[in-house]
Amino acid sequence: MEGAGGGGSGGGSGVSYQRFPRVRIREMKDEYMKFELRDTDASMANALRRVMLSEVPTIAIDLVEIEVNSSVLNDEFIAHRLGLIPLCSERAMEMRFSRDCDACDGDGECPYCSIEFQLNVRCDSDQTLDVTSADLHCHDHRFLPVDVAQRALAAEAAGGYDAPEQRGIIIVKLRRGQELRLRAIARKGIGKDHAKWSPGATVTFMYEPEIHINEELMETLTHNEKLSWIESSPTKVFDLDPKTDQVIVADPEAYTYDEEVIKKAEAIGKPGLVEIYAREDSFIFTQKLDAVRLSDDIQDNDDQFGDLTRNIQGAAL
């Protein structure tokens, strides 16, 4: 990537004010990811967070046709609950949005923009029957509700054991003689439209703190004063090195930008004992998802950005 040269289609100066962000992934699991973003601006980090929450497309049930419902919950209640069930959305990028799909007339039969689920449960025993997300059946096995897919994997790993607590997300409970029969159509959507399509349970970022301890001033504190100063921080940021009796930084990222340690330092008469400031160009992202898709796919939302900027620019000319 060159820094100079290659100005925009309307620009004539030929100089680019582009930044070159760096990423470092700290942890990456199926539904959790922690990474660092450096050399970019807070607006970029915030935009990334906003897009992860609201503009990454996923799949959720959008249209429900109820044939029989004799349960205690009414139709729209059940339809609402069905919409909130997370579905495996790994194929979401290949699907089209229902409003963009010209191959169908929007009734849910089209293979390009919708997926059909069936639910057919009747309680015939005296025990209460739980209708769960495991009862949602689809002909295409790539679209299982998320927890069902997870348990299938876990069951393989554990040799087929299925604990009763992990039966899936409960939709409704049925008594003897009550029945629920419906057909549900899932579509692609984004979180901006309705929260059921949001993939991220939580996405947060924090500025990386830079901590400087004034060593000379620290020397003037007694051992007990050092301990009480370390204790004044609600999170464990500092620690006392037992061998040298020095205050060291145990975990800079545990610092939550409360200034308790600074206030305590002033209270004991030693202002300027420590200086903590947030580095303006370094962010640590933590994201936890509904395991709707692998967290690394979420980064592909940068695609959205690319389209948007081209859109904004092209139309202006």
Added chain:
Amino acid sequence: MNAPDRYERFVVPEGTKKVSYERDTKIINAASFTVEREDHTIGNIVRMQLHRDPNVLFAGYKLPHPLQYKIIVRIHTTSQSSPMQAYNQAITDLDKELDYLKSAFEERISRKLRRVDMEY
């Protein structure tokens, strides 16, 4: 009762242009760009990028009303440049930066996955 539909936040209706441009009659080298169906996500990022351009004297964005889904970006430049040029430059740079970010991510992720695979 009067709330607009949720999809209005991002679907540009037929006949409306995504971006429109209005020159300021009273100040030279000043203009406003109205971007339809966008919000702070794009507004803030374009504004910060415009600030990096030394030819830009003033750059700001606002959402005129939370229920009207559009942003207005106002740019004043020196006579070395024009608002149109500054806007296009900012967007091109952002595009490149995001492409760079995306490839950096993908590279990191594939590296991470390969390392995980090697452990098995």
